[in-house]
Amino acid sequence: MKKKIILIGAGGHAKVIIDILNKDKDYEIIGCLDKNYKYKPKILGYDVMGDDSIISRLYNSGIRYAFVALGDNRLRYKISENLIAEGFSLINVISKNAYISDFVKLGYGIAIMPGVVINANTIVGNNTIINTNASIDHDCSIGDNCHVAPGSSLSGYVNVENGAFLGTGCNVRDGVKIGKWSIIGVGSAVVKDIPSYSLAYGVPAKIIRGIRGI
CATH class of the missing domain: 2.160.10.10 (Hexapeptide repeat proteins)
Known part of the structure; x- marks a missing residue:
C-alpha cells in the first residue's frame, strides 16, 4: 500500500516535485497546501486543499508524510520545523x-x-x-x-x-x-x-x- 503524503507549496517548484513523486511507487500524493489556495484550486491535477492552518487536521486524519515544496530557504526551514513538531515524517524526493x-x-x-x-x-x-x-x-x-x-x-x-x-x-x-x-x-x-x-x-x-x- 502506498504511503499518503501532503505537499506544502503549489508553485513551480512543487510541479517538479509532483512529477518526480508520480514516478515513485511508494507514495500517493493526497494534495497540496498553499497560502494562495483560493486562487489556485489545482496543480497538475491535484487539489490545493487549503493553507498551513489545516496541517493538524491532516495529521489527525492519518496522513504521516509530508514534503515542503518551496524554493525559499527560510520559509522551507520554518514550515519543516512546524511539520516535525506536529509529528510528520519528511521524505526525500x-x-x-x-x-x-x-x-x-x-x-x-x-x-x-x-x-x-x-x-x-x-x-x-x-x-x-x-x-x-x-x-x-x-x-x-x-x-x-x-x-x-x-x-x-x-x-x-x-x-x-x-x-x-x-x-x-x-x-x-x-x-x-x-x-x-x-x-x-x-x-x-x-x-x-x-x-x-x-x-x-x-x-x-x-x-x-x-x-x-x-
Whole structure:
C-alpha cells in the first residue's frame, strides 16, 4: 500500500516535485497546501486543499508524510520545523535521473532533481534542494536548508553552510567555504571563502553587502 503524503507549496517548484513523486511507487500524493489556495484550486491535477492552518487536521486524519515544496530557504526551514513538531515524517524526493554515489550521506526533506550528480563522500543536509543539472563533486558538505540552483557546479571539498543559496549557473572552486544564509548571484564564480550573511556575485564573486540573519 502506498504511503499518503501532503505537499506544502503549489508553485513551480512543487510541479517538479509532483512529477518526480508520480514516478515513485511508494507514495500517493493526497494534495497540496498553499497560502494562495483560493486562487489556485489545482496543480497538475491535484487539489490545493487549503493553507498551513489545516496541517493538524491532516495529521489527525492519518496522513504521516509530508514534503515542503518551496524554493525559499527560510520559509522551507520554518514550515519543516512546524511539520516535525506536529509529528510528520519528511521524505526525500529524488529523481530517478540523478546520479548519487553510494558513499553520499543524505538527511531528510531533500529534493534532488533530474540531471544532478553528487559524487563520493559528500554530505547533503536536511531540507536542502539540489536543483536540475547541478553537479557536486567529492568530499563536499552541503548544510541544512540550502538551495543549489540549476546548473551550478561545485568542485571537491566545498563547504556550503546552513541556509546558503547558490544561484543558477554558479561555479565554486575546490576547498571554498560559503557561510550560512549567504546568497551567491546567478552565474558567479566563487574562488574564495564567502562569510556568513553575505550577498556576493560576479566573476570572481565579490561581497556586495550583508544580509539579515535568521
